Amino acid sequence: METVFTRTPTFKECPTHYCPGCGHGIAHRLVAETVDELGIRGRTIGIAPVGCAVLAYNYLDVDMVEVAHGRAPAVATGMKRTNPDKIIFSYQGDGDLAAIGTGEIIHAAHRGEQITVIFINNAVFGMTGGQMAPTTVLGQITATTQKGRDAVSEGYPLQISELLAVLPGTIYVERCSVYNPAQVLKAKKAIRHAFELQVDGAQGLSLVELLSPCPTYWRMKPAKAMEWIEKEMTKVFPLGKLKG
Amino acid sequence: MCGNEALGEAAILAGCDAYFGYPITPQNEVTAYMSRRMPEEGHVFLQCESELAAINMVFGASATGKRAMTSSSSPGISLMQEGISYLAGAELPAVVVNIMRGGPGLGNIAPSQGDYFQATRGGGHGDYRTIVLGPSSVQELVDCMPLAFDLADQYRMTVVVLADGILGQMMEPVVFERKQGRKLPSKDWALTGAKDRPQNIVRSLWLGEGVLEELNCKLQKKYEQVQKNEVLCEQFAVDDADIVVVAYGVAARIVRGAVSKARQEGIKVGWIRPITLWPFPTEQISKAADEFRLFLTVEMSLGQMVEDVKLAVAGKSPVLFYGRPGGGVPTVDEILEKIKQLTIPEKNRK
Numbered sequence: 001m002e003t004v005f006t007r008t009p010t011f012k013e014c015p016t017h018y019c020p021g022c023g024h025g026i027a028h029r030l031v032a033e034t035v036d037e038l039g040i041r042g043r044t045i046g047i048a049p050v051g052c053a054v055l056a057y058n059y060l061d062v063d064m065v066e067v068a069h070g071r072a073p074a075v076a077t078g079m080k081r082t083n084p085d086k087i088i089f090s091y092q093g094d095g096d097l098a099a100i101g102t103g104e105i106i107h108a109a110h111r112g113e114q115i116t117v118i119f120i121n122n123a124v125f126g127m128t129g130g131q132m133a134p135t136t137v138l139g140q141i142t143a144t145t146q147k148g149r150d151a152v153s154e155g156y157p158l159q160i161s162e163l164l165a166v167l168p169g170t171i172y173v174e175r176c177s178v179y180n181p182a183q184v185l186k187a188k189k190a191i192r193h194a195f196e197l198q199v200d201g202a203q204g205l206s207l208v209e210l211l212s213p214c215p216t217y218w219r220m221k222p223a224k225a226m227e228w229i230e231k232e233m234t235k236v237f238p239l240g241k242l243k244g
Numbered sequence: 245m246c247g248n249e250a251l252g253e254a255a256i257l258a259g260c261d262a263y264f265g266y267p268i269t270p271q272n273e274v275t276a277y278m279s280r281r282m283p284e285e286g287h288v289f290l291q292c293e294s295e296l297a298a299i300n301m302v303f304g305a306s307a308t309g310k311r312a313m314t315s316s317s318s319p320g321i322s323l324m325q326e327g328i329s330y331l332a333g334a335e336l337p338a339v340v341v342n343i344m345r346g347g348p349g350l351g352n353i354a355p356s357q358g359d360y361f362q363a364t365r366g367g368g369h370g371d372y373r374t375i376v377l378g379p380s381s382v383q384e385l386v387d388c389m390p391l392a393f394d395l396a397d398q399y400r401m402t403v404v405v406l407a408d409g410i411l412g413q414m415m416e417p418v419v420f421e422r423k424q425g426r427k428l429p430s431k432d433w434a435l436t437g438a439k440d441r442p443q444n445i446v447r448s449l450w451l452g453e454g455v456l457e458e459l460n461c462k463l464q465k466k467y468e469q470v471q472k473n474e475v476l477c478e479q480f481a482v483d484d485a486d487i488v489v490v491a492y493g494v495a496a497r498i499v500r501g502a503v504s505k506a507r508q509e510g511i512k513v514g515w516i517r518p519i520t521l522w523p524f525p526t527e528q529i530s531k532a533a534d535e536f537r538l539f540l541t542v543e544m545s546l547g548q549m550v551e552d553v554k555l556a557v558a559g560k561s562p563v564l565f566y567g568r569p570g571g572g573v574p575t576v577d578e579i580l581e582k583i584k585q586l587t588i589p590e591k592n593r594k
Contacts, residue, residue, distance in 0.1 A: 042439030057445045063435040065307045066447035067300065068330050074297040078304025081288045082262045086437055107293035
């Protein structure tokens with residue numbers, strides 16, 4: 001019988017530690033597929049964040065480093081500047097990239113570092129137990145906004161991709177999601193494009209934001225979490241190309 | 245050449261592939277010098293958005309096997325402590341130059357030795373060490389740089405070059421030599437892309453039960469090797485001395501002048517100058533303390549290295565202290581006066 005679908009080699013054959021219904025598995029696979037399709041495994045270096053994806057190196061079979069919370073864009077800068085022939089990507093969550101690492105991502109983008117950033121936005125701090133993230137939407141209940149996020153005391157959800165898109169140093173910024181197969185395919189196309197730009201030596205930073213489900217800390221069943229992204233989250237974080 | 249520029253040139257000669265820095269006084273000449281010279285040599289220079297970014301860029305470059313460094317001054321070094329802890333956990337080589345200024349807080353921009361604790365105790369979190377070199381002249385600062393890079397690569401550790409504002413700003417004649425470096429282990433752990441080999445992972449996270457304990461013990465064994473093999477220390481006229489002055493860096497230069505004057509006046513005084521502050525020359529000082537002597541530690545702080553001197557002397561002799569904090573620099577006569585004030589009991593005189 002003909003094999004029509006198989007595990008992509010760069011996505012390791014092992015169970016992940018992610019919760020049922022988590023979006024990281026899909027996002028990892030899309031990155032791994034891209035690396036394999038572009039044939040760049042031998043010159044790719046990935047950067048794992050602090051957060052749920054801290055163990056990404058256990059699942060992605062490329063050279064990888066795990067770095068301090070939020071500092072991935074600085075580490076990526078150090079790598080790319082000294083190894084212009086390598087393909088450098090960071091994989092960061094919303095706490096990592098949009099809270100503690102805001103300075104690093106803004107300045108890496110502002111300098112136009114030739115790196116690719118995969119930004120997973122699930123509107124919550126996952127690993128530490130579901131606290132409010134900068135991207136938590138108004139009214140969303142989290143461990144630290146138990147009556148729902150209130151703009152007066154906790155501020156508004158941070159649309160950091162919009163912020164990054166206006167910087168001359170970014171060449172491509174797109175927000176996608178993984179809430180249904182059609183969106184996954186779009187996300188794949190975006191991730192592939194972001195990597196291709198780097199492979200082609202394009203001058204600047206490329207970033208793909210993925211709205212991704214966290215059923216555990218949204219206190220929803222996986223299917224309901226996917227629905228919540230489509231119905232609620234995309235209102236605050238509209239999908240589509242922001243630049244490039 | 246001023247110390248800051250000289251250390252930059254020495255780093256280039258030592259094969260530094262990348263320099264990442266953020267402006268801070270009194271080390272700005274390093275950043276300016278490197279911004280010009282590194283690109284001339286085809287190497288990387290980058291002015292970063294913060295010291296946090298600088299140390300993490302060093303981390304990134306080092307993880308790929310490159311020789312990388314940063315320089316800063318006290319408040320900036322405080323910001324780098326997170327990165328230095330991660331470098332220690334991930335066992336990555338790095339060279340960090342601290343041209344110390346007065347503290348705490350923003351302090352001032354005058355020379356100081358107030359960061360001894362931070363450098364030798366590891367200002368970041370966790371059970372780790374950094375090698376600390378304390379040069380006392382511009383020439384020694386220059387000679388420290390290739391040694392720092394070699395030690396960093398050999399032991400996969402951060403090496404801190406701990407100097408101060410005087411050394412950074414002072415102009416002295418220097419000789420640059422491209423010396424044969426140490427024979428170093430290959431960096432087969434480096435992230436270079438997993439071409440025709442299994443994936444390499446650089447990390448400091450070890451979650452399994454007992455795994456981190458094992459790693460800490462492995463690091464400890466490495467640190468013991470450093471303590472055994474890498475102590476550097478200079479001493480003068482200790483054998484017949486009633487008084488031994490212990491000082492490092494610029495303070496040691498002033499001490500040297502004071503001791504020479506005291507000798508001319510017939511006072512039996514010598515000095516010991518630790519060059520490596522960690523590993524500390526504990527044995528050398530302990531040996532000197534086997535006979536009864538007064539130990540006087542002189543620092544441009546309120547007393548930090550003096551704790552290591554006391555640990556080395558281990559109660560065998562009295563350990564006294566004289567220090568000037570917050571940018572104060574003692575004069576030769578000030579230290580000479582201090583030496584003269586020390587009275588040696590008749591029965592203990594040599």
